[in-house]
Amino acid sequence: MGTRVILSGMRPTGRLHIGNYVGALMNWIRLQNEAEAQCYFMVADWHALTTDYEDPSQVESNIEAMVMDWLSCGLNPEKVVLFRQSWISEHAELALILSMITPLSWLERNPTYKEQINTLKDKAISTHGFLGYPVLQAADILLYGATHVPVGEDQLPHLELTREIARRFNFLYKKSVLTEPQALLSPVPKVLGMDGRKMSKSYGNTVYITEEEKELSNKIRCMFTDPHKVKMGDRGHPNPCPDNPTGCMVFQFHKMYEDSKNAGSREKTCMEGTLGCSPCKKDLYDEMNAALKIFREKRKTIKKEQVAQLLKEGSEMAQKRASETLRRVKDALGYR
Ligand code: SF4
Structure with missing residues (x-):
C-alpha cells in the first residue's frame, strides 16, 4: 500500500470536550502514528462562518484554545501538518471554481442541510454559504489530493458529494486532476453528556478534556x-x-x-x-x-505563541501542496 494522504478538520469551537476527543482526536492520534500516512489536520475557520457569521468575535480565541487542546492530547506537529484554512487562499479559490460545476440539486438533497435548517431555527442560516458548505468541504479535501478521509457513517453522503464533484470536474475538463477520496470509516461512539443527551456545548452538559x-x-x-x-x-x-x-x-x-x-x-x-x-x-x-x-x-506547558508559530509553519507547508493542485485545476480549465 502506498502512502495514504489523510485530511480532516474541526470547526474552531474553543475548548474540546470528551465527545470531541473520543469522536475524532483519538483517531487522529492513532493515524499520525501510521508509517504509511501523511496527515493534514485543519482548523476549519471558514466553516465557522457558515452558521456563526453574525458574531465571529470568538473565532481567534477559539482557535487558540482548540489547538492547545489538540497538542495537549498528543497531536504531534512533527508527524502531521496542522494548518489554518483561512490562511490558505486556495481553499476559497477552489471552492469558487467547484461551485460553478456543482448542480444546485446536489446541495439541496444533502440530508444534513435539511436537518440543520430545522434544528438551528434561531439562526438565519438560509444563506448561499450554508447551502454551499459541502462545496467548500470538497475543496478542502481535493486540494490536498486526500486519498482517505476519516468519517462516521452520518458523514458518508458528504464524502460521496466530494467524490461526485471530483468526477464531474475530471469528466468536464478531460483530465484526471482531482483525486476521489475514500472513506476511512471508523466507529464514532456517541458520547453522552452529564444529562444523558448527546455531549454538546449547546446543551451545557460537557466535560472538558x-x-x-x-x-x-x-x-x-x-x-x-x-x-x-x-x-x-x-x-x-x-x-x-x-x-x-x-x-x-x-x-x-x-x-x-x-x-x-x-x-x-x-x-x-x-x-x-x-x-x-x-x-x-x-x-x-x-x-x-x-x-x-x-x-x-x-x-500548562504549551504557550500561545507556540500555537501561532505551529499554525504558521504548518500552513506554509500545506499551501505548497494546495497551490500545486490549484495550478493543475487552472491548467485543466485553460486559465493562465
Ligand atoms: S446508580 Fe448509583 S451506584 Fe449505580 S452505577 Fe449509577 S451512580 Fe453507581
Missing part, C-alpha cells in the same frame, strides 16, 4: 444517576431499561474509564444494591481525574 479538579468534581456530583436508587440498599439500573431509559450517566462514564472487568462487577453490585452512588461517583472522579490530569499538565 482539560477540566480542572474542582470543576470535574462538581460535574460528577451533578451527573444524572438512576432516579429509583435513592439510598444504599436500593437496587440500581445502571444501563438503559424501561425503569431508567437513559441509564445512569455515572455508569456510562465508568465504562469509558475503567476496564470491562471492573465495570462488570460495578454493574452487579449496583443492581444488587450493595454499591452506593456516592462512593461510585468518587471512584469515577479518581479514574477520570487520573486520565485528564495528563492532558491538563501537558496544556
Whole structure:
C-alpha cells in the first residue's frame, strides 16, 4: 500500500470536550502514528462562518484554545501538518471554481442541510454559504489530493458529494486532476453528556478534556444517576431499561474509564444494591481525574505563541501542496 494522504478538520469551537476527543482526536492520534500516512489536520475557520457569521468575535480565541487542546492530547506537529484554512487562499479559490460545476440539486438533497435548517431555527442560516458548505468541504479535501478521509457513517453522503464533484470536474475538463477520496470509516461512539443527551456545548452538559479538579468534581456530583436508587440498599439500573431509559450517566462514564472487568462487577453490585452512588461517583472522579490530569499538565506547558508559530509553519507547508493542485485545476480549465 502506498502512502495514504489523510485530511480532516474541526470547526474552531474553543475548548474540546470528551465527545470531541473520543469522536475524532483519538483517531487522529492513532493515524499520525501510521508509517504509511501523511496527515493534514485543519482548523476549519471558514466553516465557522457558515452558521456563526453574525458574531465571529470568538473565532481567534477559539482557535487558540482548540489547538492547545489538540497538542495537549498528543497531536504531534512533527508527524502531521496542522494548518489554518483561512490562511490558505486556495481553499476559497477552489471552492469558487467547484461551485460553478456543482448542480444546485446536489446541495439541496444533502440530508444534513435539511436537518440543520430545522434544528438551528434561531439562526438565519438560509444563506448561499450554508447551502454551499459541502462545496467548500470538497475543496478542502481535493486540494490536498486526500486519498482517505476519516468519517462516521452520518458523514458518508458528504464524502460521496466530494467524490461526485471530483468526477464531474475530471469528466468536464478531460483530465484526471482531482483525486476521489475514500472513506476511512471508523466507529464514532456517541458520547453522552452529564444529562444523558448527546455531549454538546449547546446543551451545557460537557466535560472538558482539560477540566480542572474542582470543576470535574462538581460535574460528577451533578451527573444524572438512576432516579429509583435513592439510598444504599436500593437496587440500581445502571444501563438503559424501561425503569431508567437513559441509564445512569455515572455508569456510562465508568465504562469509558475503567476496564470491562471492573465495570462488570460495578454493574452487579449496583443492581444488587450493595454499591452506593456516592462512593461510585468518587471512584469515577479518581479514574477520570487520573486520565485528564495528563492532558491538563501537558496544556500548562504549551504557550500561545507556540500555537501561532505551529499554525504558521504548518500552513506554509500545506499551501505548497494546495497551490500545486490549484495550478493543475487552472491548467485543466485553460486559465493562465
Ligand atoms: S451506584 Fe453507581 S452505577 Fe449505580 S446508580 Fe448509583 S451512580 Fe449509577
